[in-house]
Amino acid sequence: MSPDRRTFLKYASGVLGGSLLAACGVETSPAADRDVGGAIQLPNGYRFHAVKRDGDALPDGHRIANLRYDAAIGGGAVAYTAFDEEGRLALHRLHLDVRDGVPHVGEERTLVRELDPFDGGRATAVGGYDVDEDGHVVLAHETLRWEDPIPVEALEAHADVHEAQFDAASDLPGLPDDGFVYRRASAIYRFDARGAPEAIVRAGTPTDEGHVILGGFGPALKRGRELLFSAGLEYAHPDTDLQDVGDGVWYVADLRKGAASARLVQRAGILPAAAFDVDRLSVDGVVSGFGLLDLQPGGRYALQALAGDPNLPDDDGTTPEFAGSLLLAGTATRTGSARVLSAPRRSGLTPSSDRDAIGVADLASGPRVAADGTVGSVAQFEDGSQRVYVGGRLFAASGDVSPSGHVLESFLPPVFGPQGETYVVAGSESAMELLAFDGVSVRTLLATDDTLVGDPRAVSMLTLGTLIHHVDRDGTLAFTALLDDGSSALVIGVPT
Amino acid sequence: MSAARTLRTLADLEAALDDGNDQVRANVLHAIQQDPAGADALREDGRDVRDVLLARIDTQAHAPLRLLALLALGGLGPDARTTERMLRSASLTVTTQEGMIALAYLAEHAPDRARPFAEAALFADNPDLVRLAASMIAHDTSLDVRARLRIRCVLPGPLDVTWEPAHVAALATELQGPFQAGARDLLLAHLPDAWRPLRAAWSRLDADTRAWWLDHVNATPDLDVQRDVVTDGLHDDDPDVVHAALAACARVGLPALGVDDGLVRPHTGSSDGRRRALAVRALGAWDVAWAAATDPRAPTEVRVAGWREVARAADRADVGPLRAALDDPAWQVRAAAGDVVARRRDLDAWLHPDAWDASGEAGRLALARAALDAGRDALLEPVFARGFAA
Numbered sequence: 001m002s003p004d005r006r007t008f009l010k011y012a013s014g015v016l017g018g019s020l021l022a023a024c025g026v027e028t029s030p031a032a033d034r035d036v037g038g039a040i041q042l043p044n045g046y047r048f049h050a051v052k053r054d055g056d057a058l059p060d061g062h063r064i065a066n067l068r069y070d071a072a073i074g075g076g077a078v079a080y081t082a083f084d085e086e087g088r089l090a091l092h093r094l095h096l097d098v099r100d101g102v103p104h105v106g107e108e109r110t111l112v113r114e115l116d117p118f119d120g121g122r123a124t125a126v127g128g129y130d131v132d133e134d135g136h137v138v139l140a141h142e143t144l145r146w147e148d149p150i151p152v153e154a155l156e157a158h159a160d161v162h163e164a165q166f167d168a169a170s171d172l173p174g175l176p177d178d179g180f181v182y183r184r185a186s187a188i189y190r191f192d193a194r195g196a197p198e199a200i201v202r203a204g205t206p207t208d209e210g211h212v213i214l215g216g217f218g219p220a221l222k223r224g225r226e227l228l229f230s231a232g233l234e235y236a237h238p239d240t241d242l243q244d245v246g247d248g249v250w251y252v253a254d255l256r257k258g259a260a261s262a263r264l265v266q267r268a269g270i271l272p273a274a275a276f277d278v279d280r281l282s283v284d285g286v287v288s289g290f291g292l293l294d295l296q297p298g299g300r301y302a303l304q305a306l307a308g309d310p311n312l313p314d315d316d317g318t319t320p321e322f323a324g325s326l327l328l329a330g331t332a333t334r335t336g337s338a339r340v341l342s343a344p345r346r347s348g349l350t351p352s353s354d355r356d357a358i359g360v361a362d363l364a365s366g367p368r369v370a371a372d373g374t375v376g377s378v379a380q381f382e383d384g385s386q387r388v389y390v391g392g393r394l395f396a397a398s399g400d401v402s403p404s405g406h407v408l409e410s411f412l413p414p415v416f417g418p419q420g421e422t423y424v425v426a427g428s429e430s431a432m433e434l435l436a437f438d439g440v441s442v443r444t445l446l447a448t449d450d451t452l453v454g455d456p457r458a459v460s461m462l463t464l465g466t467l468i469h470h471v472d473r474d475g476t477l478a479f480t481a482l483l484d485d486g487s488s489a490l491v492i493g494v495p496t
Numbered sequence: 497m498s499a500a501r502t503l504r505t506l507a508d509l510e511a512a513l514d515d516g517n518d519q520v521r522a523n524v525l526h527a528i529q530q531d532p533a534g535a536d537a538l539r540e541d542g543r544d545v546r547d548v549l550l551a552r553i554d555t556q557a558h559a560p561l562r563l564l565a566l567l568a569l570g571g572l573g574p575d576a577r578t579t580e581r582m583l584r585s586a587s588l589t590v591t592t593q594e595g596m597i598a599l600a601y602l603a604e605h606a607p608d609r610a611r612p613f614a615e616a617a618l619f620a621d622n623p624d625l626v627r628l629a630a631s632m633i634a635h636d637t638s639l640d641v642r643a644r645l646r647i648r649c650v651l652p653g654p655l656d657v658t659w660e661p662a663h664v665a666a667l668a669t670e671l672q673g674p675f676q677a678g679a680r681d682l683l684l685a686h687l688p689d690a691w692r693p694l695r696a697a698w699s700r701l702d703a704d705t706r707a708w709w710l711d712h713v714n715a716t717p718d719l720d721v722q723r724d725v726v727t728d729g730l731h732d733d734d735p736d737v738v739h740a741a742l743a744a745c746a747r748v749g750l751p752a753l754g755v756d757d758g759l760v761r762p763h764t765g766s767s768d769g770r771r772r773a774l775a776v777r778a779l780g781a782w783d784v785a786w787a788a789a790t791d792p793r794a795p796t797e798v799r800v801a802g803w804r805e806v807a808r809a810a811d812r813a814d815v816g817p818l819r820a821a822l823d824d825p826a827w828q829v830r831a832a833a834g835d836v837v838a839r840r841r842d843l844d845a846w847l848h849p850d851a852w853d854a855s856g857e858a859g860r861l862a863l864a865r866a867a868l869d870a871g872r873d874a875l876l877e878p879v880f881a882r883g884f885a886a
Contacts, residue, residue: 017857021865041800043827044834044858044865101858298704334674335621353652354677475827495827496861 018453019045019496022436022443040419040438043475043495046445048452049103052490058084059092060110067488069463073470073478075135080480080490081126088114091126093137093195096492098476103492109195111137119197121145121185131469132222135193140217140229142186186215188229201229201259208260210236213250221295221468227252228295228332235267247289251299251332265332266290291325292366294468299332302367302375307347323347325363329375342379356392365413368468376414376422386410388424395437396426403444406431412465418473425462432462452491457483506540510548518558525564532571546577566597574605586613595625603632618646623674626650642666649678654686659693668697671705680708684715691716695724703734710740714748723754730759739770745778769795776801782809790817796826803832810839822859834862838870847875849882
């Protein structure tokens with residue numbers, strides 16, 4: 001589609017009740033010539049509504065100063081984070097009801113607000129989170145036990161206490177600068193429909209395998225009764241009394257059996273499965289930790305692992321310098337099924353030769369897994385270019401021309417919809433656009449300079465892809481956007 | 497930062513390796529790796545650097561240092577004491593990497609003694625050891641089929657096998673085991689003769705593998721085997737397998753598969769919406785499709801399946817129900833109906849201003865999408881121009 005044609009259609013949205021047409025893919029033949037079985041059915045168009053804007057009231061009585069670049073949707077709930085007028089970051093959830101093509105905001109709750117009381121302590125700043133198919137928000141979070149500060153010396157003497165970590169109090173607003181550090185407790189929480197937190201995994205939990213979940217949680221993804229998360233690990237060697245401490249990725253097949261049933265899926269400090277290369281045998285080529293991850297039912301997962309450079313030891317002389325991110329994928333229920341789908345050159349690791357592997361590349365962001373197990377990711381290369389891969393196949397690359405005529409430079413991680421359709425936000429020198437791929441053609445759904453329903457301000461930046469779940473089972477989209485006046489908005493894209 | 501120190505004697509080396517500072521011990525172990533000949537020259541009272549290392553490997557509290565010590569030992573070259581230690585590591589496999597280091601040493605310096613460990617390690621729980629073992633004995637033609645299959649699941653490549661029942665059982669096991677991805681790729685790429693004998697193992701495959709086979713039914717070279725697995729799949733107890741069988745029918749086509757449509761029709765009455773929708777797509781019959789598309793009580797996915805099949809003969813669709821579908825409350829139905837309109841020869845009439853005005857807002861959007869998807873943008877200009885003027 002030519003840029004002029006899209007401009008024409010954009011102006012036509014007034015005639016079409018404010019909907020932006022999802023038609024006009026690139027490289028597509030007339031409908032009559034296409035196989036009816038090929039493409040995934042995408043909506044005819046979308047209406048993009050701002051349901052939250054800067055200055056709007058928050059459920060805790062504060063007001064939005066600005067929204068952070070994340071939102072997630074599922075089971076009729078939308079979760080998002082916002083800084084309020086006091087500069088504190090909080091995680092909120094609203095109930096969304098789409099009637100007659102219009103999103104209606106129902107009950108709203110603030111789930112966690114920075115430095116407010118939470119689970120016996122004080123909340124820290126919220127990181128990543130997720131909304132599951134039942135509308136439950138899942139969050140790995142640390143709380144400060146700051147009513148009971150511990151002098152640094154005392155804490156250092158108990159450095160092996162699982163829940164204790166050192167951190168400078170000055171990093172957090174509102175804390176007294178008195179030389180104290182504060183005990184931290186961390187857990188993975190599930191917030192039910194009433195907004196009540198339930199700790200489903202707590203730091204310090206010994207597992208049935210004999211290891212200990214230490215805390216320092218990374219992302220946590222819940223699908224039905226399954227849970228995948230990363231966390232610090234005290235690893236008990238099966239044949240000796242040796243113990244190692246590092247990072248691990250864990251899988252709970254059935255949350256009803258409790259956190260102790262968590263199985264270790266990956267462990268830092270060892271070469272990941274499929275990465276082995278006899279000629280490069282060394283203790284240096286290790287995984288040092290884990291980044292973002294995704295899960296689909298049946299334990300199918302993909303994750304980002306942090307690799308070391310075997311030729312460049314870090315300051316301590318024994319661990320390798322960070323050398324980029326690996327893409328690992330496997331099935332948590334099948335021991336040994338992990339495969340390295342991509343590995344940066346500096347890691348010295350050999351990627352899998354499976355058909356869905358990418359090869360030698362650095363992972364630019366967290367991977368995504370579609371309902372059928374297809375893995376999507378953004379890889380970056382030493383010349384700064386990026387490529388989006390879906391199932392090992394190239395989806396888009398820096399230098400490609402978008403349906404609206406922009407030369408693409410970078411990409412947010414892909415997002416998979418309920419039918420397997422793929423959404424990607426792509427950035428060019430002057431614009432961002434939300435692309436959708438229906439299996440046959442690529443369509444632009446929203447782009448810089450488009451407007452939201454009932455708002456004359458133009459969109460300048462889109463953030464769909466910063467979390468996992470931006471599309472619900474009905475195809476409704478949720479993400480945040482920056483507008484051309486510098487303000488932010490929580491945007492709901494309603495299929496029309 | 498510790499001060500540089502020179503190791504001139506074995507006692508110096510021992511003292512450095514007993515230093516309480518991890519960094520000092522790590523530096524010494526690195527130094528041995530870098531200059532094994534120099535380290536090997538340090539001898540006192542009949543003892544050498546191997547004795548010093550062997551006494552200290554298991555006392556290292558931190559795994560990286562223990563592994564460094566093992567690497568340093570192996571780097572000193574072949575020696576009976578080292579071989580015994582490596583055999584112990586290979587059998588204990590305290591850590592993945594310890595096993596790897598040990599097997600790599602044994603492969604180079606004591607291959608005859610390594611082979612039993614490698615053969616056993618092929619079926620160990622530790623996937624990295626499996627891969628190491630496979631790389632060590634991949635070229636051994638005397639291995640049995642089970643071992644050769646496992647190796648090819650790890651290291652892709654052709655495999656020459658006569659498919660006796662035991663071999664088929666081994667393949668079925670691999671298809672459901674930890675190296676499932678490799679086994680599936682192996683079957684697809686290198687084992688065209690395996691599908692027919694594997695058919696006999698159908699009932700012993702788990703539901704996930706049966707569904708995968710149906711997803712790849714075209715890869716099965718024998719048409720009668722294709723037909724048989726799809727037929728079995730249509731009668732399967734597992735709903736996912738039935739879905740996969742119906743999807744295979746829709747994708748490949750009933751005539752091509754040799755499957756009687758009488759096996760599919762009963763699924764159009766299923767209470768499982770997905771099964772019913774897939775059956776509509778699989779049959780592709782006008783009567784079934786039209787009934788599904790226009791059944792107001794049918795689930796959305798069934799009506800969508802109906803309209804998508806109606807699109808194959810778009811001009812047969814009655815205008816009334818089609819026009820109603822363009823304004824259906826479900827966007828999925830509206831989009832599917834719009835695709836039907838886009839394929840009709842009378843598309844111009846649907847975009848005539850009078851017809852446009854008769855449509856609801858959602859219907860107009862569907863019509864606009866139809867015009868664009870048909871490559872008939874010009875049809876929109878009159879109605880858009882009126883809208884702009886208004």
